[in-house]
Amino acid sequence: MFAYCSNCGGKVEGRPRFCSNCATPLSGESVSAANASGDARAGKRRGRALVLGLIVAAISVLLVCAGAGLVLAT
């Protein structure tokens, strides 16, 4: 389990009270902040997947409509 110092950004092993690089008192805040940014990134990825899914759905609807039109024309 690693934590990152909120002051110097250094990687801190385990859960020490103070950063070994800059001696800043550490709390669980830096860890939760890192988790929050990870969630935001995951949310952006989910949004992109949603847009891709909508595009694929629109294309398939167009193809089905074109296919129906061909069947009616023949």
Ligand SMILES: [Zn+2]
């Ligand atoms: Zn530090």
